[in-house]
Amino acid sequence: MISLKILLSLFVLLNFIELFAANANKTQRTGIVFETEDTNKNRTATHNRKPVLDKGRCDTNSELLYPGDNDADWVCDCKPSFLFYPATQKCYPAYTKGPCPHGEILTLSHQSSVPKCEKNSCDFGKVRFQDSCSTLNGEEGCKEYQKIIGRKVHLVVDPTTLQLTCRDEDDQFKCANNCCIGSTRFYYGKCDNSGRQ
Template sequence: MINTRLLLIVVIFALIGKVARAQIAFVEDQDIDKKKANLAGRKPLYSPARCPKHQLLYPGDQQKQNDWVCDCAPATLYFPETDGCYPAYRQGPCEPGQMLVLYKERIIPECIRNPCAKDGHFMIRETCYEFGNTKNEENPCPYKEATYVLGVNPTNLMVDCVKLSVQLETRISDTPEQAPPEYYIELAEKCARGSRLLAQGKCS
């Protein structure tokens, strides 16, 4: 009889524990959703007056004007030693004859030897091609007529054939400036691979 009561008490406590854990998880999920809601409709901006080269102005997770932060534009990499952002697969802060790359399993990019030994060039099957070159004979990409050129895919940070980006206007100043096409402002996401925030561990 005592064993049955003891077993019943243990089962009741176990059920109460499960319900409590479920409620706690539900509350945490709600908090995360609120933070995401604060970002709704807030897009990164091109603001050369406020952000250094190769950076965009990203919204924070609070609905305040002063929570915006400068961080790397898509297809660029944050290099902690100089606290700057540089285009991937370009010389950037590296020595001449090197290029800055970010390997899949890494957070911090590194300088490696560029087989072409020339900035802005990338080797494919023993031939060096220039990034962004639209000349047919010097462009390794298919669909040349659709303006596909050799470049860095801003989504996965790999060398690929990319469509030339459309320039977009900034929304930060009275005299709108155009974001250079290599900024890929339409694809910009906060805390993307290669960003300063991610490298500094400030992304949740």
């Protein structure tokens, strides 16, 4: 009696496997195939799409909606010059207090993908730049540079290197289309060394 039950179970199982295999072959014959990677090697990862501000999907204070690998794929990630802080799962402007205790600022060393809080020797809202305390996004730290080039520049965080530098406002967001150092994608290893996704 037991052997008959086993045989019947095997028969049902084999019929199920045959039915499944027939449907799989039918799907392949109809041409429905799901690629595991992009077959167009000449296409850029963003398909020439640019990041956008999306108030419905992303934190508008710290994130932009970046294009992903597929046409319909978009991902919220840190704005340029912002750092992804894993403990809070949020983005904060580099060289600001962010999630840090009073008297500290959020920075990212060259050897790490994880930002850390470090002591700020300057007053709140200022950072050390060229041996003096200057206001981030202010002009006072860049007066000598302004004299040389003849126009106003501001002390900003370079979005490519995350180093403090004097820049024209127009040049501040040059890595917006790429995978910026310090971003969520950078933290999770989704960028190559050149900052591309």
